[in-house]
Amino acid sequence: MKKEEILAKLQSGELSVEQASQLLTDTAPKRGQLYCKVSEKGAISVYGLQRMPVTLYVEQWTRLLDFADDLKSFMKENDSKLKRKEGAAAE
Incomplete structure (x- = not known):
């Protein structure tokens, strides 16, 4: 899932802040x-x-x-x- 999709789901209430934060961490490029x-x-x-x-x-x-x-x-x-x-x- 892309960052924009995660943020849209957070805004619509489909995801909690904690869930969105975890998904963003998981999708971020690793060093x-x-x-x-x-x-x-x-x-x-x-x-x-x-x-x-x-x-x-x-x-x-x-x-x-x-x-x-x-x-x-x-x-x-x-x-x-x-x-x-x-x-x-x-x-």
Whole structure:
């Protein structure tokens, strides 16, 4: 259930404040979990990678995603030179 739905049910009296609070807590993104939002300017912001979101327009995300196989190959070829952030989850 989305935040807006939970709040609407709270407003209509279908949920108590405690129930709504629990549902909002359960649906909130967990630390390090990736999630997206549409920015005020209509771009896509990805949260959870770093402290600040990574924000690109649709065309930029499309180009980046089309480049994913090349990026993966580059990472594999240069693995010994690449550093990893401590505590980062391996994929």
